[in-house]
Amino acid sequence: MTGATASRGRIDKRQAILAAAFTVFARRGYAQACVQEIAEVAGVAKPTVYNHLNDKENLFRHAVTAAADAVAAENLAVVERVRNPGDDLRAALEDVARGLLQVCSGQRCRSLRQLTYAQLTVFPDLADAVHERTSVRLTEALADRLARLALAGRLRAGDPTEAAEQFLALLTGPLEHRSGLGAREVSAAETHAVATAAVDTFLRAYRPEPVQH
Amino acid sequence: MTGATASRGRIDKRQAILAAAFTVFARRGYAQACVQEIAEVAGVAKPTVYNHLNDKENLFRHAVTAAADAVAAENLAVVERVRNPGDDLRAALEDVARGLLQVCSGQRCRSLRQLTYAQLTVFPDLADAVHERTSVRLTEALADRLARLALAGRLRAGDPTEAAEQFLALLTGPLEHRSGLGAREVSAAETHAVATAAVDTFLRAYRPEPVQH
Amino acid sequence: MTGATASRGRIDKRQAILAAAFTVFARRGYAQACVQEIAEVAGVAKPTVYNHLNDKENLFRHAVTAAADAVAAENLAVVERVRNPGDDLRAALEDVARGLLQVCSGQRCRSLRQLTYAQLTVFPDLADAVHERTSVRLTEALADRLARLALAGRLRAGDPTEAAEQFLALLTGPLEHRSGLGAREVSAAETHAVATAAVDTFLRAYRPEPVQH
Amino acid sequence: MTGATASRGRIDKRQAILAAAFTVFARRGYAQACVQEIAEVAGVAKPTVYNHLNDKENLFRHAVTAAADAVAAENLAVVERVRNPGDDLRAALEDVARGLLQVCSGQRCRSLRQLTYAQLTVFPDLADAVHERTSVRLTEALADRLARLALAGRLRAGDPTEAAEQFLALLTGPLEHRSGLGAREVSAAETHAVATAAVDTFLRAYRPEPVQH
DNA sequence: GATGAATGAGAATTCATTCAT
DNA sequence: CATGAATGAATTCTCATTCAT
CATH class of the missing domain: 1.10.10.60 (Homeodomain-like)
Structure with a gap:
């Protein structure tokens, strides 16, 4: 004991x-x-x-990696929510979009981005590790979901990774723009608007092709 | 003399x-x-x-601001190229897209992002200034062009700023993703692909509504 | 332990x-x-x-204050010796005079004066503190002794603080003069002569008034 | 021209x-x-x-020496005023006393003391030069006047240099004490009081011996 | 294992002084 | 002769890191 x-x-x-x-x-x-x-x-x-x-560098690596793990877990949990989309595809995607924006606009995620960016040239391997955990894995997990949806005929067929990249880009790009690189908090109303617009654009671009007959 | x-x-x-x-x-x-x-x-x-x-901080501010000005000029020059789009809208947008990606994937622009991100909390006002020069102005300049196109019936009507935000997001998001936060160079082939995909998605989402009759 | x-x-x-x-x-x-x-x-x-x-200024302040405390203690100990003057007033005053001159002509006291003077405008509060410890307290302690002597009819009545000021002035003035502002050591013979002359002048000026009858 | x-x-x-x-x-x-x-x-x-x-040291030496010359001239001019004392010896001495105090409590004289003291160990020869100009010459000039007065039977005979030293000490000692080493300005009323007290003590101590018959 | 104390290495900044014009 | 610009030499202070307890 x-x-x-x-x-x-x-x-x-x-x-x-x-x-x-x-x-x-x-x-x-x-x-x-x-x-x-x-x-x-x-x-x-x-x-x-x-x-x-052991030393400051090690401390930094561990602290950053731990934060990246936490962010990764949060993100993946959000993506998991779209595994059974139900009838309303738009609603399901908006749910994911809002969830991801909530994570990305959180304090920890912003700090993580900042620190990783800052040390990009000094600790490139650390940047890789963070990128892998927060960006690559997320994109792939989302691509998996989108692939299923395409297979089910609910989205246009195409490269699901590219689609996932673009879906995420439509979220994080405008978020970054409105937060001033992440310096300012973004109001809930605004993240909501960003999410809605992103899903709208995404669905317009990825709606299934009209069937030829 | x-x-x-x-x-x-x-x-x-x-x-x-x-x-x-x-x-x-x-x-x-x-x-x-x-x-x-x-x-x-x-x-x-x-x-x-x-x-x-006078001191290190001042040196940093001036160096960063000068770089931001240079990047801003490059970006605005690229956007200006779409002022007279010609018949082929897709080609014109792909031209802009490739031009912007070229700027954004350049050494200076990546360093600028990195430095600004890194000092976000230390020099928030500097981050604001850079953001204004590189992101806000660019978005607005592009929004101007898109507004003209919508007015000419060549794009769906809607908030042009939002459209511009999304256009840029579709470029920079995937670029960042593929460059590993900007650490790696991205091959010309890849930026080309990103540009094409971005314009394709953008045009699908923003094509004019079919006319009702 | x-x-x-x-x-x-x-x-x-x-x-x-x-x-x-x-x-x-x-x-x-x-x-x-x-x-x-x-x-x-x-x-x-x-x-x-x-x-x-913490820093150079603090270091200076503490070093100087400590020296001032030490000098103050020495001076007050010397003045204390005249608490019970005995029959020979002149001898008692000469004893004090020599004691004080010994302290004032010592290395530490001269350095203290020098440093304090030098930084008068830079650290005025420090100068005050030193002055209080070395000059004001000493004058008052001596004034106490002189007041008792006046009360006992062994010195002319009058403002004891003024008398003390003058007694000290008759010591330090000539000492400073002969040491070239404190640059040179002053020989024991010379401090002796200064003490004798000072006490002589002081006693002539402050001898009790002849009794009227 | x-x-x-x-x-x-x-x-x-x-x-x-x-x-x-x-x-x-x-x-x-x-x-x-x-x-x-x-x-x-x-x-x-x-x-x-x-x-x-040529350099900073030279600049300092010349600036200080020039100030010392000016102070010396002022002091000597004051002492000169007692060359023909008239009937009222006390009044004449008080006049000198006030004049000297006025010089010594002036800005320039205080700065001069300060600077000289401060650099005592660094430029000992400069300290000597200043001391010679401001203190030694003054003492000797005053000693000359006092010697004449003693010769005329208006002061007790004795070492005139010692008398002059003491006269000056009775002025500068209390002045320094009250100005807090020269940091504070001293009011005219107070310099007046110091002068009066100094002359009073001086005259009591140096009045001619009663004539034996 | 945890800590108070000590230190070697390094960085920003200042300033007397000198060129070149 | 006067000056704008440049520099070599110092100096204060900070900090990651290590001992000794």
Whole structure:
């Protein structure tokens, strides 16, 4: 029991450090963030941070990767909701669209984008990892759903990955535009409008071809 | 004449410093970049950098703003090409699309995005300025062209700004996706494909409504 | 006990830094002194200086204040010696005079004067603090003693603060004059002569009025 | 004529630089003062300062020496006023006392003291020169007057230099005490009181011995 | 394992001083 | 002679990282 408790305490401490690190990195950027502040936010002493994660770079990698995992999970859960679309295809797609926009306009997701972008040239492999988790997987999961819909004749046939890319682009592009690169919060009304417009355009472009006879 | 030469020399040096600064900031990121390296790349002594631009922040602001101006000019020039679309609308839009992708996939534009994103929380006003120059103006210029086309009955009527947002989203979203957030170069073939797909989707969604009779 | 040792070590280090700082500031002046040299003299690394005292200004303030406290204690101890003057008033006053001159002609006191004077306009509040500790308190302590003597009829009545001011002036004025503003050491013989002359003048001026009858 | 005008202009410029230098040195201290600011105050370009006075040290030496000369002249003029004391010795001495206090409490004299003190260890020879001009010469000039008075039987015989030292000490000591080392201005009323008290004490101590018969 | 203390390396910034005009 | 521009040399301060306890 003691052992379990101790391990748990240790794990908790590690989690606290990673969470604090993400917060501070998001607040200051990689280089401007200092380990001191992270330790303070985590409520531990500086060397404890070094005991758990070897150096600043490692700390950054783990904090960012953890955030990317969380965002990935959220995104995939949203896409999963369209597995059984029901009769109203538009409604189902709008549900996904709103869900994704909610995730993308959240604090964590914006910070993640920012940090990853910022360190693109410094830690290119990390950028790859994040991109894989948040963008590639999401696109593929969505492509899977769209492929099913095409097969069922509810969408025009075509490259489902390309369709998924475009569906996501119609969401994130206007969102980014309206949030000023993610600096400003975007009102619920506005994300709603973006979602509606995206689905509308998508459905117009991907409605099944009229049957020839 | 002497004065002109001297001034010219001074202006040249200032330009050299700003160019070097943008290069080094792009290579290392804001905080990791050191003024020393910028001075070396510019071929001047460190204090000369401080004589021309008062401190590191100022240097960053000017370097980024100058790059944003250049990108803005390039983008607007591309959009201008669609002012007289000719008979083949699809060809005209594909021309714009390819032109914009060429700009956006260029080194400078990617660095600019990266730097701006990275310092979003630190220099929010700078992010605003860049966003205004590169995104807002571009969207509006494109919206102007699309509005004319709608008026001429060659596109479905609707909010032209929204249409422009979506047109641009269909370009930059997939581009970003395929370049891994902008880390990798994207082949000409791929940008070509993205442009074609974007225009195709856009035209399907925005073709004029069939006339009722 | 371990804790005690550690604390003691820390306190020792802080003392060493303050002592080194005073030495180096005295040697070079505030602005010319560099923290590097202070650290070397203290036998620690530069950042250790910053860990203990936050910046150069703080370091200066603490070093000077500590010196002022030490000088104040010495001066007050000397004045205390005249609490029970005995029969020979002249001897008692000469004792005080010599004691004070010894303190004032000492290295620390001269450096303190110099540093305080030098930074009068830059750190006026520090100058106030030093003046209060070294000059005001001393004058008042001496005034207390002189008041008692006047009450006992051994000195002419009058404003004791003014008398104390003048007593001290008769010591420090000529001392400063002979030491060339404190640059040169003054020989014991000369301080002796100054003390004797000061007491002589003081007693002539403050001898009790001849009793009227 | 051109030559004369030119020389005059050159001399004026040099004076302006020295005056500006004294002002700025007084405001900031030697090391904190920067040549740039001095040039601005003097209304010339930085290299012009270097053309006239070779380097910062030289600039400081000349500026301080010039100020010392001016102060010396003022002091000596005041002492000269007691050459023909008239019947009322007390009045004559009070006149000198007030005159000297007025000089010593002036801005220039305080700045001069400050700067000289500050650089005592860095430029000891400069301190000597200032001390000689402002303190030694003054003491000797006053000693001359006091010697004449003693010879005339209006003061007790004794070492006139010592008497002069004490007379000056009774003025400057209390003045310094009340001005907080020269930081604060001293009201006219207070300098008046200091002068009166000094002369009173001086006359009590130096009145002629009652004649034996 | 956690921490208070210490430090080596490095970065921004300033400034006296010198060229070239 | 006066000056705009450039620079070499310092200096303060910060921070990731490591010991010793």
